[in-house]
Amino acid sequence: MLSVTTKETIRATLPAVGAAIGDITTLFYRTMFAAHPELERDLFNRGNQQQGDQQKALAGAIAAFAALQLEPDQARVDLILSRIANKHASLGIQPAQYLVVHKYLFAAIAEVLGDAVTAEVAAAWDELYWLMAETLIEMEAGLYRAAGVADGDVWRQVRVRERRQESADAVSFVLTSLDGTPLPPFAPGQYLSVGVHLDDGARQIRQYSLSSAPSSRDWRVTVKRVDAHTLPDGSVTPRGEVSNFLYRNIFEGDVLDVTTPFGDLVLADDDAPLLLISAGIGCTPIMGMLGHLAQTADPRPISVIHADRAPSSHAHRAELAELVDRLPFAVMHRWYEDLGARSPEDRLQQGRIDLGEITVADGTRAYLCGPLPFMLGVREALLDKGIAAENIHYEIFGPDRWAPATP
Numbered sequence: 046m047l048s049v050t051t052k053e054t055i056r057a058t059l060p061a062v063g064a065a066i067g068d069i070t071t072l073f074y075r076t077m078f079a080a081h082p083e084l085e086r087d088l089f090n091r092g093n094q095q096q097g098d099q100q101k102a103l104a105g106a107i108a109a110f111a112a113l114q115l116e117p118d119q120a121r122v123d124l125i126l127s128r129i130a131n132k133h134a135s136l137g138i139q140p141a142q143y144l145v146v147h148k149y150l151f152a153a154i155a156e157v158l159g160d161a162v163t164a165e166v167a168a169a170w171d172e173l174y175w176l177m178a179e180t181l182i183e184m185e186a187g188l189y190r191a192a193g194v195a196d197g198d199v200w201r202q203v204r205v206r207e208r209r210q211e212s213a214d215a216v217s218f219v220l221t222s223l224d225g226t227p228l229p230p231f232a233p234g235q236y237l238s239v240g241v242h243l244d245d246g247a248r249q250i251r252q253y254s255l256s257s258a259p260s261s262r263d264w265r266v267t268v269k270r271v272d273a274h275t276l277p278d279g280s281v282t283p284r285g286e287v288s289n290f291l292y293r294n295i296f297e298g299d300v301l302d303v304t305t306p307f308g309d310l311v312l313a314d315d316d317a318p319l320l321l322i323s324a325g326i327g328c329t330p331i332m333g334m335l336g337h338l339a340q341t342a343d344p345r346p347i348s349v350i351h352a353d354r355a356p357s358s359h360a361h362r363a364e365l366a367e368l369v370d371r372l373p374f375a376v377m378h379r380w381y382e383d384l385g386a387r388s389p390e391d392r393l394q395q396g397r398i399d400l401g402e403i404t405v406a407d408g409t410r411a412y413l414c415g416p417l418p419f420m421l422g423v424r425e426a427l428l429d430k431g432i433a434a435e436n437i438h439y440e441i442f443g444p445d446r447w448a449p450a451t452p
């Protein structure tokens with residue numbers, strides 16, 4: 046809890062800090078990486094830095110956390126912090142590193158806001174930072190404890206037992222321990238981090254959702270290689286570094302550095318009717334959930350909805366249908382932008398996803414994974430259908446700009 050005086054100072058300065066927070070986080074990363082190049086090279090995702098996504102996610106989280114101290118909403122605080130803590134845990138972040146972030150963040154605040162940062166203002170934001178940091182440190186310690194690892198000690202080596210082509214651009218890797226013992230269990234929907242050493246000497250880390258059922262001895266991830274693409278202004282973005290590295294270089298028998306699974310998009314422990322909605326490679330956490338539901342022959346109504354460019358680009362297409370077939374009350378709807386020579390049929394449609402005809406039972410929980418604009422559109426349609434906002438859960442394949450932004 047912040048003191049009353051601190052709250053008043055935060056209230057008075059939030060508009061100014063909020064307006065400048067984008068500049069502050071940009072300067073923060075620039076100066077921190079100049080002093081600690083190893084953080085940019087070996088810990089942070091430099092693709093996200095180039096695109097500005099991580100700067101925006103940090104800015105959004107700090108601004109939202111500050112606003113939530115003034116208008117408390119514990120559920121939103123928990124949602125925002127749990128997402129960050131899980132991501133931090135999957136990277137092995139440790140308490141001492143919060144001092145480093147503090148140093149460069151507060152230097153950036155002082156530089157951007159100049160004289161407006163009086164001793165009183167600095168002390169108030171300092172208190173807010175440590176409230177957020179200490180809550181995160183505690184949550185991360187809880188996650189490390191629950192995973193049975195020492196603080197930050199999340200990395201292990203695994204061997205690729207099988208590599209399978211799942212679509213033209215996506216491959217799955219079945220991972221097994223080096224000594225043949227079962228890998229630790231995980232919750233359906235969770236992800237792990239993969240670290241690879243690239244040609245320029247950087248060790249870059251990315252997250253991949255577990256696309257297999259949690260109770261098997263092995264883990265499976267499915268990676269879609271990210272191609273270069275042309276933006277509306279004509280500039281061309283580079284090919285994804287890690288996805289292409291994995292696609293081109295990792296085969297059966299190879300050893301990979303991965304972390305213990307973390308992630309807070311997990312199936313709730315209840316029997317609510319389910320809507321599982323994915324687009325493109327966003328199918329992966331949903332495959333993990335469906336695998337689990339099929340293993341337990343879950344008897345509840347489940348609607349599985351997937352959107353993709355074409356059947357040929359749909360990773361795990363046949364496996365998805367098999368899992369749905371194994372569930373007594375599950376139905377599958379698919380939308381492909383290009384159906385090729387096939388004709389639309391019942392629950393197999395051409396075009397973009399349209400939830401108009403999907404019926405939603407009372408108390409339904411929805412789990413979403415796909416590009417952010419897709420999920421925001423689906424969220425609106427689900428709210429219109431009467432699904433409660435707190436029953437709409439999602440995973441984003443990048444820094445989260447949803448949680449701080451959605452009411």
Ligand SMILES: Cc1cc2nc3c(=O)[nH]c(=O)nc-3n(C[C@H](O)[C@H](O)[C@H](O)COP(=O)(O)OP(=O)(O)OC[C@H]3O[C@@H](n4cnc5c(N)ncnc54)[C@H](O)[C@@H]3O)c2cc1C
Binds near residue numbers: 090282286287
């Ligand atoms: C929780 C979570 C789960 C995930 N699960 C999966 C999964 O199951 N399967 C999966 O395939 N992916 C998954 N992802 C995404 C994955 O982690 C990677 O983000 C993805 O593989 C791309 O990584 P990359 O290194 O290939 O691309 P990066 O090199 O990181 O590039 C990412 C994007 O940034 C663009 N970019 C890079 N530099 C610039 C620049 N200078 N200017 C403009 N644009 C630039 C690239 O063109 C590309 O489009 C998940 C992500 C998260 C957070």
Ligand code: HEM
Binds near residue numbers: 089136178181445
């Ligand atoms: C109070 C302090 C901090 C806040 C508010 C914060 C906030 C965030 C947020 C919002 C994200 C994006 C999460 C997501 O949606 O995926 C994130 C990711 C991350 N954080 Fe922190 N963080 C803090 C401290 C730290 C510290 C101490 C470190 C270690 C140096 C760190 C390293 C990272 C890394 C490496 C990522 C992933 C970046 C990426 O994938 O682009 N953070 N953090």
